[in-house]
Amino acid sequence: MDKYINLIKLSVGTDSVDDLIDWQETHRLRFDDNLPRHVTRMWPKRDAEILKGGSIYWVIKGVVQCRQRILRLDEVRGEDGIRRCAIILDPEVIRTQAALKRPFQGWRYLKPEDTPPDLPKGRAQDDALPDDLNRALAEIGVL
Template structure:
């Protein structure tokens, strides 16, 4: 397990598609806008469903972002805030650490909403100072993902 990753077994991560982002930098730019921030200026993602495993997420979990079909980075989850929409519906704002930590790329098929991501299934962080890695050839990466290796 790489440095900076939670080691507590009572921890779980989330995984989410970064819809509309072409790159991690695009996602970071969106998170820097007022619309994507909590009242204290931290980036947040508002979602309809409140995680039932809140305690495990807040025990050191991160949200892993899928950008263009590949898990590319993560952000530590700091807290979950209640947000009531203009329609009166209660939503969950996942408030994030602004530091975006790049991870080894791992293909991920599209899915709706967010999912839980067990620690054992999370891709490792890239070493500090490395913003990307030399990817596996797409066909090899896809074949490995299909048989459950990635």
């Protein structure tokens, strides 16, 4: 497979993976392609690498909890005329092992070797752990 890079982003205002899924379900209906997206001010300089298989890893409540494959990057302009990047996402949200992440602004690049592994399909359907337990287990490296 060609070399690719991922993005990592805080999911601000989201309390759980299910919250993220619900928000995306509600908002993606506004678009002709019916795909979820995240619009950001900055266009990734490494866009070619992202589009070779990258995902966006979502940090929820200080913990990386899931990812979505990035399908494409679209240029969009707001009512203010400013060029922005719409990161078009696969609707499938893949839960990952929990990994602590300190707050940061915007998005960052994330190398494949630095990403938390995906949870097995069966475990992804398990009930979500309470936030404090999820964080504590991530701190000691159990999840």
